[in-house]
Structure formats: C-alpha cells, structure tokens
Amino acid sequence: MAAVTVENASFWYPVYDVTGRSLKVSMMRLLGSGAGEGVVEVQALSDVSLELKDGDRLGLIGRNGAGKSTLLKVLAGLLHPQRGKIKIRGRRIALISRGIGIHPELSGYRNIELPMRLLGANEAEISRAKEEVPVWSGLGDFIHLPVRTYSDGMRARLLFAICTAIRGEVLIMDEWLSAGDADFVHKAQLRLNEMLDTTKIVVLSSHSLEIIRSICNLVCWMEHGRIVMVGPTQEVLAAYLQGVQRPLQGADRRISIG
Amino acid sequence: MLGAIVDMGVGIARWRTSAAMAFQDIELRYKRSLLGPFWISASLVATMLALAFVFAEVFRQDFVDYIAFLGAGLLAWQLVLALVTEGCGAVIEHSAMLQNLRLPQSLIAGRLALRNAVIFAHNLVAVILVLLMFGVSFSPVALWALPGAMTILLFGYFAAIALSPICARFRDIPLVVQSLMQVIFFLTPIFWMPSAVSHRPMFTQANPFYHMIELVRAPLLGHEALAINWQVALWCCVGAAFAAVVVSSLTYKRISLWL
CATH class of the missing domain: 3.40.50.300 (P-loop containing nucleotide triphosphate hydrolases)
Incomplete structure (x- = not known):
C-alpha cells in the first residue's frame, strides 16, 4: 500500500543577493561590520497538511505563485521543508x-x-x-x-x-x-x-482545469502557500471558479527582509 | 547525520547511473574529435616535454631521468588537480539536474571519479608511450601505480562530496581553491626533485599531495612507494570521507536552495 503524508509543512526560499554568496563578505558580516544579511526569505508554503492513500489522484490548482510547484517539489523530495514532516510510502517517481x-x-x-x-x-x-x-x-x-x-x-x-x-x-x-x-x-x-x-497515487499540478477534471478525483486549491480547500474534484473546482472571480485581498506572499 | 549517510548510500547503490554519465562524457569527447580525451593527454605531454627541456638544464639533470620523473609526477598531479577543481564545481555543473531530480552528492561524485579514472587511463598510456620513446624502461613494479591512482580517486571522490556543496553556497571558494592548487603545484616536488630539499625533510613530508603523487610516481620509476606514502594518502582518504559525511549532514537538505 502506498501513502503520502504531509504534516504541517512550511517552506521558505532564501533568496541570496550577490554578496550573500561570497564567503569573504559573509565572514565580514560575522565579524560585525553591520551590513545587511544578503538574504531575503520568501515564504512559499505555510502549514500545509495532506494525506493521500491508494487510488487518490490529487490535482493542485491555484494562481501563479500559490505554492503548487513548491509543494510538488517538496513531495518529489527536491526541497526539504524547514518545518513539518513529509512521509512517502511506495516507489516515488517525480x-x-x-x-x-x-x-x-x-x-x-x-x-x-x-x-x-x-x-x-x-x-x-x-x-x-x-x-x-x-x-x-x-x-x-x-x-x-x-x-x-x-x-x-x-x-x-x-x-x-x-x-x-x-x-x-x-x-x-x-x-x-x-x-x-x-x-x-x-x-x-x-x-x-x-x-x-x-x-497508486498521483499528484499533478496544472493550470488546465480540463486536465484536472479528466485525471483527478481530488483537488487541492492553494493560495499564498496555504491550502484553501481539499476535496472531491467537482466541489473544489466549483468553489475555485467562484473564488477566482473575486479579486484577491491583501499582499501577495509574506516577505521578510533581514 | 543518518539522513546524509543514507543519501550517500543511495548514491553509491545507483553507481550504474554515475557510470552511464561518466561514459557518456567520454563518448561525447570522442564524438567531437578523433583524439577524444587524448587531447587532454596531448596537453599533458606538451607540458611535460616543454618543462623537461628547460628544467633538465636548469637543474643540471640527466634528461631521460628527469623527464621520467617529471612525466610520472605530472600524470599524478593532473589527476589530483582535475578531481579537486571539478569537485568544487560539481553541484554548480549539475544545477539544472538538481533542480528537477533527486540526485545524491555521492552519485555526482561517482560520475566525476569514474570520468577521471578513464581520462587517467588515457594519460597513463600517453605518458608511458612518450617515455618509452625516450628510452625509459618500466618494470612490473609499475603496476603498483594503479592502486595508487585508485587511492587518489577515492580521495577525490570524498573531496568532491565535501567541497561541492560549500562551493555552491559560497561562489568565491572555487576561485580560492584554484589559486591554492596553483601554489601547491609549486610547493610539491613535481618539477623539482625532493632530494633538493633533503636537508629540510618537512618540506616534502608535511605535504599530503607529495605522498599521493608518490603512490603513482614511484612505481612508474621502478620502485614501490614507501609505507609512509600509503599511510598518509589513506589517512587523507579517511579525513576526506569524514569531511564528506559532516558537510553532507549539514547541507544535503539545502543544496537545492543554492543552485
């Protein structure tokens, strides 16, 4: 039996500027020259939990930057969430x-x-x-x-x-x-x-609702790195289509500098 | 720590992938030119001839003795240099792959080591042929150069695992290592004889690269490497392996963020 479990996973990308990639500059920072960190953190996933079992075909939907690709890469084992746990049982092909x-x-x-x-x-x-x-x-x-x-x-x-x-x-x-x-x-x-x-288990990220409808029996709708809704395809897609008509509120992603 | 060791084990278990990549590298070199990897050997032989003509005079050495010493030393140095510099660039070189595939560092280091093993074999043939032309003779002891080269490869394999993540995080380190290797080339008895500093034995004995090079050079010159050479070289492998495990356990979850 295959299984995918994601428990409260959070992930943020450190984005280095040119000086942040230099050992010399990093050492000087350690010595307290008072310059900035050279790293900006971009929150890509916040507190994501999922549980999939045999027969589940999950489609990830959401706007650009919603965290679909990051979640996919976390499931693929390419990115390791800084907080939370990922467990995959069964042979994983990404x-x-x-x-x-x-x-x-x-x-x-x-x-x-x-x-x-x-x-x-x-x-x-x-x-x-x-x-x-x-x-x-x-x-x-x-x-x-x-x-x-x-x-x-x-x-x-x-x-x-x-x-x-x-x-x-x-x-x-x-x-x-x-x-x-x-x-x-x-x-x-x-x-x-x-x-x-x-x-046994499929996780697919797509912009095409057509493809999602034809393949998936579950859909996960993401915004700002959070899961808005997970459930049967028809239900979530209906809510999603209604949701995207509304303009999005608030700032896009949390960015902390320093 | 455990995760990093498992990751390393997975990379070793997938050695066929490393081999497929390494042999493809060699195949592509043959595809682009008739000489293939022998182009590297050609530049090695050219360096060896040029240095030999000048420095045999400078040091007032017998030309045949000197070119045999220099040729065997450069052959070993070429292997060390390629492993260390390519080891520094390994993660950066594979950044496109690492963004899309789960590849343990040990798998990438395996590609590097195998590729350089094949290149070394080419260089070995080229150097031996040139030396035979100058009338140098080889004894069966020369076969000891092969386990010697394998020891250097083992060191390079672990060094690549240890160096490549650090070099990906701090992009100025490969440049530092490059200049360092240049300095080490002059500090190591490759184009000058260790006997020239026999009154200061630490000049050679304290240099781990001297011992590694001796493992390949001494047998080619007709005598076995000393036990101390083997000891130091093998301890270097152990040290590099330890560094590889430490660096891996600190970095293997974050390498994909540094591409």
Whole structure:
C-alpha cells in the first residue's frame, strides 16, 4: 500500500543577493561590520497538511505563485521543508521537468538509458524501454540520428515515451503534456492513462482545469502557500471558479527582509 | 547525520547511473574529435616535454631521468588537480539536474571519479608511450601505480562530496581553491626533485599531495612507494570521507536552495 503524508509543512526560499554568496563578505558580516544579511526569505508554503492513500489522484490548482510547484517539489523530495514532516510510502517517481539528461549530440536511441537512470529506473525497465520507446515514438530511422536534428514534435514524442516508460507507486508530475500534433496528443492520452492506471497515487499540478477534471478525483486549491480547500474534484473546482472571480485581498506572499 | 549517510548510500547503490554519465562524457569527447580525451593527454605531454627541456638544464639533470620523473609526477598531479577543481564545481555543473531530480552528492561524485579514472587511463598510456620513446624502461613494479591512482580517486571522490556543496553556497571558494592548487603545484616536488630539499625533510613530508603523487610516481620509476606514502594518502582518504559525511549532514537538505 502506498501513502503520502504531509504534516504541517512550511517552506521558505532564501533568496541570496550577490554578496550573500561570497564567503569573504559573509565572514565580514560575522565579524560585525553591520551590513545587511544578503538574504531575503520568501515564504512559499505555510502549514500545509495532506494525506493521500491508494487510488487518490490529487490535482493542485491555484494562481501563479500559490505554492503548487513548491509543494510538488517538496513531495518529489527536491526541497526539504524547514518545518513539518513529509512521509512517502511506495516507489516515488517525480516528473518535474522534461528533457533532463537528454544530450542533443546523441541519437534518440542512445538517449533512452541515461534519462531513465536519472529518474531511477531499474535494469528491466531500461531494457524494456529500449525496445518500446523507438516503436511507440514512431520516429522510424530518426531514432538513430542525433536528437538535435529532431523537430519539436519529434523531440516531444521521444521525451514523452521515455518519461512514461517508468512506473512507480507514487507519481508526482508537473503539467508537461504539450507540443506535438493532434494525432500525438490522442496517442499520448492513451499512454498516460495506462500509466496512471498502474500508479497508486498521483499528484499533478496544472493550470488546465480540463486536465484536472479528466485525471483527478481530488483537488487541492492553494493560495499564498496555504491550502484553501481539499476535496472531491467537482466541489473544489466549483468553489475555485467562484473564488477566482473575486479579486484577491491583501499582499501577495509574506516577505521578510533581514 | 543518518539522513546524509543514507543519501550517500543511495548514491553509491545507483553507481550504474554515475557510470552511464561518466561514459557518456567520454563518448561525447570522442564524438567531437578523433583524439577524444587524448587531447587532454596531448596537453599533458606538451607540458611535460616543454618543462623537461628547460628544467633538465636548469637543474643540471640527466634528461631521460628527469623527464621520467617529471612525466610520472605530472600524470599524478593532473589527476589530483582535475578531481579537486571539478569537485568544487560539481553541484554548480549539475544545477539544472538538481533542480528537477533527486540526485545524491555521492552519485555526482561517482560520475566525476569514474570520468577521471578513464581520462587517467588515457594519460597513463600517453605518458608511458612518450617515455618509452625516450628510452625509459618500466618494470612490473609499475603496476603498483594503479592502486595508487585508485587511492587518489577515492580521495577525490570524498573531496568532491565535501567541497561541492560549500562551493555552491559560497561562489568565491572555487576561485580560492584554484589559486591554492596553483601554489601547491609549486610547493610539491613535481618539477623539482625532493632530494633538493633533503636537508629540510618537512618540506616534502608535511605535504599530503607529495605522498599521493608518490603512490603513482614511484612505481612508474621502478620502485614501490614507501609505507609512509600509503599511510598518509589513506589517512587523507579517511579525513576526506569524514569531511564528506559532516558537510553532507549539514547541507544535503539545502543544496537545492543554492543552485
């Protein structure tokens, strides 16, 4: 059984200015030269709690800067919240960005192994992908040409095929289903559904309510790094659509300097 | 502390990923040019020839003896230098990946060590060929250079884990280390003989890099490295490993904030 638990997680990004990255300047500050800290803190998540179990497909919605991506990266294990706890049970696959590990000088075929290894694939998955990706992507002989010679659509097909060749129990993904011709979108949808069907827990961040509606059975609405509402898709989306009509009150995020 | 050690273990367990990255680095060098990594060897050989022609005269040494000493020393130094400078830049070099993937430091350090192991093999072949051309002969003792190089690689592996997060946080440190390595090059007997300072043994004995270089150089010159060389080099590895664990446990949760 897979599970995702987030307990009162808070996270803030330190944003360093140029002097904040210098050891010399930092040492001088320690010696009390009285200059500013060189670090601005941006609160990205405040007191977020979530609990997901098998069969949950959670969609994260909210405006830009609401904390969706940060929460996604926290769940992916890329960011560690300064306060609170994260627990993930089950094999976690995080598809945050496409094209990591792809080298344009190498052929499509030679580009299958490394991205998959970086995502954490095992030997069986890699050898399966080496057979499956060239066929599914429909690249034909292009699979043996350097990726830099590919069109955007071909590149998208290759990346999509690679990313979806790995299966986990907990899937964390940013919205990245894009580009490619109409034929590809349909084909991609089928493959994505097949992937989602074999995954126990899905967390997806998207701006497209369309995608959220078609994939998720739960929605988490975020504003200013806080969860406004979590619940069944229809309920939360209805509230969200009503909510976004109202102009937002107050300052955007808490920024503390010093 | 425990979290950092687990993280390190995960990176070691995923050594195949490190290897895939390292061998891709080498493959790409061969793709771009026929000589591939031998370009690095070519510059090493050029340095070695130029220094040998001048300093054999300056120090009034027999040319063949001197070029063998210099060649073997530069070969080892090249490995140390590459590991330390690339180790400093490791997190910065992987910043795009680290923003999107969970990659332990040990996995990245593994890529670095394996890549440099292959480059060292290229350099070793090039230097031996050049020295054979000048009439230097090698005995089977020379094989001891391989465990010697492995010891340097082990040191570089841990040094990369320890240095790279600090260098990502404080961007002026790689520059400091770079200048330091330049100074160390002159302070270490590589182009000058340790016998020149035999009246002041601490000049060489207190320099850990001297001992590391001896592990590779001595066997290539036909005699085994001394027990003290091995002891110091291995203690350096232990020290670097300790530093790696300490730095990791202090930084592994925050590295993604420094990219």
